[in-house]
Amino acid sequence: MKIITPGDFIKDGGETLESENGTFEMGFFSPENSNNRYVGIWYKFSNTTVVWVANREVPVSDNNGVLSLDNNGILTLFNETNGVVWYTNPNTSRTPHEPVLQLFDSGNLVVKEKNEDDSKNFFWESFDFPCDNLLPGMKIGINLITGFEYYISSWKSSDDPSQGQYSLRMDPHGHPQVVLKKGSETVYRAGSWDGHYLSARKPDDSPIPLYSYNFVINENEIYFKSELKNSSFISSWAELRFQWN
Template identity: 40%
Template sequence: MTFMLFIYCLYTIFILFFPSLIIFTVAETSFITQYQSLSYGNTIVSPHGIFELGFFNLGNPNKIYLGIWYKNVPLKDVVWVANGGSPIKASSILKLNRYGNLVLTYNNKVVWCTSSSETVQNPVAELLDSGNLVIRDENRTKAYTYLWQSFDYPSNTMLPGMQIGWNLKRSLSTHLIAWKSDDDPTPGDLSWGIILHPYPEICIMKGTKKYYRLGPWNGLRFSGRPLMKLNDPSNNYEFVSNKEEVYYRWSLKQTSLISRVVLNQTTKERRRYVLSKKSWTL
């Protein structure tokens, strides 16, 4: 047996008997599997190259965050942050463990992790073209089979298709939280979500006090927004209220458009990206 053949056989035996010790760095893909890790400088990209997940900083190289941003927008416009209140260093690593949870570590200490109580045999994390980061079984792609999704835990941005409101079965409130400042994604004072009572309404809250309210949904629009277009040429609006869930959702009629809702330190804004100007407009 030649030396190279001996090394090849030894490597094959090692993989067969110790697969949990093999960790591969993610190349350009939309997935993270159990045997891959994501480190600083590496990213995953949604199938059609719309969104990108990776590590970034906002001007301070000693404060690094894990997040999602538009891949083809010149400025790195971040739409989701995992560890907004807990910045990390460049040596941090994101892994998907065998229980189907994403775990972000720095110096072997857990900084952030997902919290799915369900387990599957072959979990994968995937970044979708909607900007939603999901964990699911590799053979199941329906939304109701997701073990966890970032759309349930937004930062300061609402993307088309995202639901803002309540999953009453899980007692889960999905709401936006403003950043502390434009260069600090630490959760700030303002939040935007649905207040539950006999006539649920969307409010911006400052702490526990109502800062701004849209009023209840009257079947066509929010009562506090009389100028809301009934036949909007660009957007679809949906409000659902039943025993299991209460939520508001909007979607784009033209998928070629790039649009988002951002809660800043003072108010909520809808921003649309204009390709010809390479900038966002309100």
């Protein structure tokens, strides 16, 4: 299945949504040593490498979960009693005409108009809500207008994807920089942006040739992100999971 339209469902039990070129797959999974069920995205070549979890704080307790998209462009996860476990909040007041759910080959799960590919017009996207993986194209930063924060956080444990005690965030004060926090305590600062890299990078560190980096500061937002130079190397990100608990 490549897209979901209103009236379509993804049911627990093997049904999945694939990205166009088959890089990523979305469906139901259980972490190791757990019977809880979650909706997640993983690399199709390695279904044990989960890069994003929808209902990370509210698992489904059995194998009867159903994920559906309605005519308003809202994606909802239901349990076996038709109770709402998790749902999306569209980031716009616009009313969709032909909403679809699509998983991009970047790993971004998107609710959008059927023939719309401009990310500025998406109704909702998983890249706005990172979990423990910073995929190329995701932001670490803050929207200065709304106060919304983009950050990644560790799983609580290998069998519990709810938010752990470590997080990677943007500190906007002074010279903005990416920081690692343990709870509310800052345990590492990546340094300010020097035009090419974050200044705390060791002088003998070699830049990773697979990625380009951007640090954006304007009146609307502050963020840091990387982009993959060659999509054929996307599998390398499977090794860069944020694993602190």
